[in-house]
Amino acid sequence: MGKFFAKVYDPVMKPLEKRYINRWRERLLSNAKGKVLEIGAGTGINFPLYNKCEEVTAIEPNPHMVEKAKIRQAQAKVPVEIVQSHAEQLPFPENHFDSVVVTLVLCSVEDPVQVLQEIKRVLKPTGTLLVLEHIKMEQPVYAGLQDMLTPVWKHLADGCHLNRKTDILLKENGFEILSRKEYMSGFVVSVMAKNPVS
Template structure:
């Protein structure tokens, strides 16, 4: 039994390392054509003390401008290693912390802005993450979200549902069929801006606590 558990741990670490190594290469064409422009439009609204959920390889870091400081949490240590180059390229201070988003290591009402980009698809408990974001965000603070989501067209949404089990295995737990917007509203955030891209596959949200 111990050997089985140890084997699972080794496999998990290996997958985490592999995901960190290929993520930027796989995403590069989409980033160049679409996503980087969407990130820039959203992140210009980040201000004050900022928390980034799932900093990944740090692709957002050079895009921050009018911020006091950005604290980026990321559970994958190999992603954090990759992000150090972009941390040094940033024009605002970036602090890296290895942590999961389901239990944030911060006091209540600590941040002015929280940024989540292409992360909620793969967290273990999306509901808990949204609750934690509300806890650490200041009154009237901003939640900035860019996510791929369950599509509005029923046939395409059904296809996403069918593909998700296999996709999770190869994409570090990524779900194709989640709808974070419902939870954001459920937990009392007021969505003040909503933009949809690629036939509603991607949504960009600005919400206030």
């Protein structure tokens, strides 16, 4: 599944990226500063969009995604290092990064709460978390559809849950929301949050 997902991810996402997601990414990533950690970098689609930060460390567990990401690593305007790792146990010291970037990943990780705890640990007290995720919608009809589709969707899309309440999880785990923008009637949110330990 990991190999297949890595192969089809960019072609499948291309129309959506062109029409919507790329500009949401650009807007969010313009806030990435200093030493940046990107979680679940996938094919490295964000790499060419970093320009104001010093350097990016990107983690990604799927070796087939890592191979794709290496191509975009060469297109980046800032130094990018790729580390094969899971976000539930980040191989970095405490208070290390100025920004952590997570785009379309918290829907897929096995343990989102553990991942948020790890982000809190490695983010500097003054650091910011930048998130672009689809979430469970508020309208009951859409939310019900998301619940209904998730068991099948998870298998088709490498563990992706359509019905994760990721923005609520951020608050429950103490992140202070600095800005929040909704797209597609609240299906997608772009959030900038402050580390709760600051």
